[in-house]
Amino acid sequence: xxxxxxxxxxxxxxxxxxxxxxxxxxxxxxxxxxxxxxxxxxxxxxxxxxxxxxxxxxxxxxxxxxxxxxxxxxxxxxxxxxxxxxxxxxxxxxxxxxxxxxxxxxxxxxxxxxxxxxxxxxxxxxxxxxxxxxxxxxxxxxxxxxxxxxxxxxxxxxxxxxxxxxxxxxxxxxxxxxxxxxxxxxxxxxxxxxxxxxxxxxxxxxxxxxxxxxxxxxxxxxxxxxxxxxxxxxxxxxxxxxxxxxxxxxxxxxxxxxxxxxxxxxxxxxxxxxxxxxxxxxxxxxxxxxxxxxxxxxxxxxxxxxxxxxxxxxxxxxxxxxxxxxxxxxxxxxxxxxxxxxxxxxxxxxxxxxxxxxxxxxxxxxxxxxxxxxxxxxxxxxxxxxxxxxxxxxxxxxxxxxxxxxxxxxxxxxxxxxxxxxxxxxxxxxxxxxxxxxxxxxxxxxxxxxxxxxxxxxxxxxxxxxxxxxxxxxxxxxxxxxxxxx
Amino acid sequence: xxxxxxxxxxxxxxxxxxxxxxxxxxxxxxxxxxxxxxxxxxxxxxxxxxxxxxxxxxxxxxxxxxxxxxxxxxxxxxxxxxxxxxxxxxxxxxxxxxxxxxxxxxxxxxxxxxxxxxxxxxxxxxxxxxxxxxxxxxxxxxxxxxxxxxxxxxxxxxxxxxxxxxxxxxxxxxxxxxxxxxxxxxxxxxxxxxxxxxxxxxxxxxxxxxxxxxxxx
Numbered sequence: 001x002x003x004x005x006x007x008x009x010x011x012x013x014x015x016x017x018x019x020x021x022x023x024x025x026x027x028x029x030x031x032x033x034x035x036x037x038x039x040x041x042x043x044x045x046x047x048x049x050x051x052x053x054x055x056x057x058x059x060x061x062x063x064x065x066x067x068x069x070x071x072x073x074x075x076x077x078x079x080x081x082x083x084x085x086x087x088x089x090x091x092x093x094x095x096x097x098x099x100x101x102x103x104x105x106x107x108x109x110x111x112x113x114x115x116x117x118x119x120x121x122x123x124x125x126x127x128x129x130x131x132x133x134x135x136x137x138x139x140x141x142x143x144x145x146x147x148x149x150x151x152x153x154x155x156x157x158x159x160x161x162x163x164x165x166x167x168x169x170x171x172x173x174x175x176x177x178x179x180x181x182x183x184x185x186x187x188x189x190x191x192x193x194x195x196x197x198x199x200x201x202x203x204x205x206x207x208x209x210x211x212x213x214x215x216x217x218x219x220x221x222x223x224x225x226x227x228x229x230x231x232x233x234x235x236x237x238x239x240x241x242x243x244x245x246x247x248x249x250x251x252x253x254x255x256x257x258x259x260x261x262x263x264x265x266x267x268x269x270x271x272x273x274x275x276x277x278x279x280x281x282x283x284x285x286x287x288x289x290x291x292x293x294x295x296x297x298x299x300x301x302x303x304x305x306x307x308x309x310x311x312x313x314x315x316x317x318x319x320x321x322x323x324x325x326x327x328x329x330x331x332x333x334x335x336x337x338x339x340x341x342x343x344x345x346x347x348x349x350x351x352x353x354x355x356x357x358x359x360x361x362x363x364x365x366x367x368x369x370x371x372x373x374x375x376x377x378x379x380x381x382x383x384x385x386x387x388x389x390x391x392x393x394x395x396x397x398x399x400x401x402x403x404x405x406x407x408x409x410x411x412x413x414x415x416x417x418x419x420x421x422x423x424x425x426x427x428x429x430x431x432x433x434x435x436x437x438x439x440x441x442x443x444x445x446x447x448x449x450x451x452x453x454x455x456x457x458x459x460x461x462x463x464x465x466x467x468x469x470x471x472x473x474x475x476x477x478x479x480x481x482x483x484x485x486x
Numbered sequence: 487x488x489x490x491x492x493x494x495x496x497x498x499x500x501x502x503x504x505x506x507x508x509x510x511x512x513x514x515x516x517x518x519x520x521x522x523x524x525x526x527x528x529x530x531x532x533x534x535x536x537x538x539x540x541x542x543x544x545x546x547x548x549x550x551x552x553x554x555x556x557x558x559x560x561x562x563x564x565x566x567x568x569x570x571x572x573x574x575x576x577x578x579x580x581x582x583x584x585x586x587x588x589x590x591x592x593x594x595x596x597x598x599x600x601x602x603x604x605x606x607x608x609x610x611x612x613x614x615x616x617x618x619x620x621x622x623x624x625x626x627x628x629x630x631x632x633x634x635x636x637x638x639x640x641x642x643x644x645x646x647x648x649x650x651x652x653x654x655x656x657x658x659x660x661x662x663x664x665x666x667x668x669x670x671x672x673x674x675x676x677x678x679x680x681x682x683x684x685x686x687x688x689x690x691x692x693x694x695x696x697x698x699x700x701x702x703x
Contacts, residue, residue, distance in 0.1 A: 391563045393634065
C-alpha cells in the first residue's frame with residue numbers, strides 16, 4: 001500500500017527539484033549588474049503589461065460578440081467561436097508565431113513583436129473567461145436592467161464595470177504573470193532590444209556560464225511571479241444555470257473582429273505552407289533526419305503526456321490536502337531556462353538522456369498551468385465524496401481506486417493530452433537540454449532562425465499530425481483508466 | 487450509555503461549547519436547533535472530520551471514540567447532501583461501504599438483501615446513482631451507512647432535500663429501519679416534525695451550546 005505521505009513528499013520534492021538542485025550546487029559569488037537587471041525587468045514588465053492590457057481590451061470586445069450567441073438557436077454556434085478563441089492557447093506558440101510572421105511582414109522584432117504575439121495567443125482565452133464571468137455574475141441583472149428601462153451606457157457604467165472590475169483586474173494580472181515569465185516567444189521575436197529577464201537568464205548561462213547571476217535573476221523573477229500569482233488566484237466563475245437574453249450587451253462587431261483576426265492568422269499560415277511547398281525539395285537532403293525528428297517529437301509528446309497524467313493522478317491521490325492546494329495554486333516553476341539547466345547539470349546528457357530529461361523538465365513547467373486549468377475544481381467537487389468514503393473507513397487507496405480515479409481519469413487524460421501537444425511543439429526547453437535538433441519543433445525553430453519561414457510552416461503540418469497522435473493516445477489512456485473497478 | 491465530554495471548538499466569532507452531553511445508546515437522540523446554531527459542526531466534530539481539542543472525549547460503551555481514528559470509529563453516516571458516488575449504481579454504492587469495512591462479500595450480500603427488503607430498493611438497485619430520485623438516493627445513502635454494521639447511525643438533516651409527502655414516508659421508513667436494526671441513532675435536524683415523529687430524546691442547541699436536554703416518554 002502506497003502511503004499518501006510518501007506520494008506527497010515525492011511530489012513536493014519533484015516540483016521543488018530545480019530549486020533545490022540549484023541552491024545546493026551554486027554559490028552566489030557575484031551580483032547581477034543592476035543596470036542590466038533593471039533594463040531586462042523593464043522590458044519584461046512593459047511587454048507583460050501591454051500584452052495583458054491589449055488581451056483584456058480585445059478579449060472584452062470579443063466577449064461581447066460571444067454574448068450574441070447566448071440564447072436560442074444561436075447558442076449552438078457559440079461553441080465553434082469558443083474553439084476558435086481557445087485554439088492559440090491549446091496549440092503550441094510555434095503555430096501562432098508562424099502565422100504572425102507570415103502575415104506581418106516585416107515583423108517588428110523586439111518588445112512590440114512580443115506584445116503582438118502574446119496578445120494574439122491570449123485574447124481568445126480572455127474572451128471566453130469574460131463571457132463566463134458575465135453570464136454567471138450579471139446575467140439576470142442585465143435582463144432586469146433592460147426591463148426597467150436602463151440605457152446600455154448606464155448599465156455598463158453603474159453595473160457591469162463596478163461588479164466585474166475586480167474580476168477583470170485579476171484576469172489581467174493572470175495574463176500579466178503568464179507573459180512576464182514567458183520564454184519561447186521572447187526567445188524568437190525578442191531580438192536584442194526586447195531581452196526579458198527570462199532570456200537574460202538563458203544568455204547568462206548559455207553564453208557566459210554565469211550561474212550565480214542566473215540563479216539570482218531567476219529567484220527575483222520567481223518571487224515576483226509568485227507574488228502576482230497569489231494575488232491573482234481566484235475561484236473561476238461557474239457557468240450560468242439558466243439561459244439569459246443578452247440583447248443589452250451584445251456587440252456583433254466582437255464576432256466580426258474575431259473572424260477577421262482568425263482569417264488573417266489562417267491566411268498567413270496557408271500562405272506560408274504554399275510558399276514552403278515551392279521549396280520542398282530542400283527537405284530531400286535531410287529527409288532521414290526529419291523522420292528521426294518526427295519520432296523524437298512523438299517520444300517527447302507521449303512521455304510528457306504520460307508523466308503529466310501520472311502527476312495529476314498523484315495530486316488527486318493526495319487530495320484533499322490544504323497545503324497541496326495552496327502550493328499548487330501558487331506554484332510557479334522556476335524560470336524555464338533555469339529549470340532546464342538544472343536538469344541539464346544533473347547526470348548525463350548524451351544518448352537517450354535528453355528524451356528522459358526533456359519530458360521531466362516540461363512536466364515541471366506545465367504542471368502548475370494544468371492544475372489551474374480545472375484540475376483544482378474537479379478535486380474540490382470530489383471533496384465531500386472523499387469525506388464520506390473516509391467516514392466509512394475506506395483506505396486512501398480504495399478511495400482513490402474506486403471513487404476518485406473513475407471520475408477524474410478522463411479529465412486527467414484530456415489535460416495530459418494538452419500537455420503532450422504543448423510538448424510536441426516545444427523548442428525552448430528542448431534547445432537547452434539538447435545540443436542538436438531532436439524534434440520537429442526544434443528543426444522548425446532552426447528554419448525560422450535562418451529565415452526559411454515557408455519550409456518551417458510546411459514542417460509544422462507534420463507537427464499537427466504528431467500532436468494529434470499524442471493527444472488521441474492520451475485520451476485513449478483516459479478511457480482505459482475510467483473503467484470502474486468495483 | 488454514550489457520553490460526550492469537553493467538546494469545544496472555536497471558529498473565530500462562533501464557538502461550540504459542550505461540556506457534557508448524553509446520547510442514547512438505544513433509540514433516536516435528536517439534536518435540534520435553528521440554522522446557524524452549530525448542529526452540523528457538532529456532527530462533523532463527532533465523526534472526526536474536524537478536530538476538537540485534546541480534552542474531547544466520547545465514551546461509547548467503555549471505549550473513547552474521540553481517541554481513535556475516523557475509519558475505526560465505525561459510524562454510519564448520512565449527510566444532508568447524501569453524496570452518493572455518481573459513477574456507481576445504487577448497489578455498488580452500498581457495497582463500497584461494505585468493502586471499505588472489509589466485510590466478506592457473502593456477508594455483505596446477505597446484509598444487502600435484508601436492507602433491500604426493509605428499504606424497498608429492489609426496483610432501482612442496478613440503476614446509476616446519478617439518475618435516482620431524491621427519495622431513492624436517500625434510501626441508498628441509509629443502506630450504505632448501515633451495511634458496515636456501524637455502532638451508531640448519524641444523520642444530518644436527511645429529509646432536507648425531500649418534499650413534504652416524501653418526508654413523511656421517509657420518516658416512517660427510517661423509523662422502521664432503526665427499530666429493526668436496533669441501532670442507536672443521532673439525528674441532526676431543524677424540523678420540529680422530525681422531533682415529533684422520531685425522537686426518544688431531544689437536545690436543543692443554540693449558539694453552539696446545548697441549552698435543553700430532555701427524554702421523550
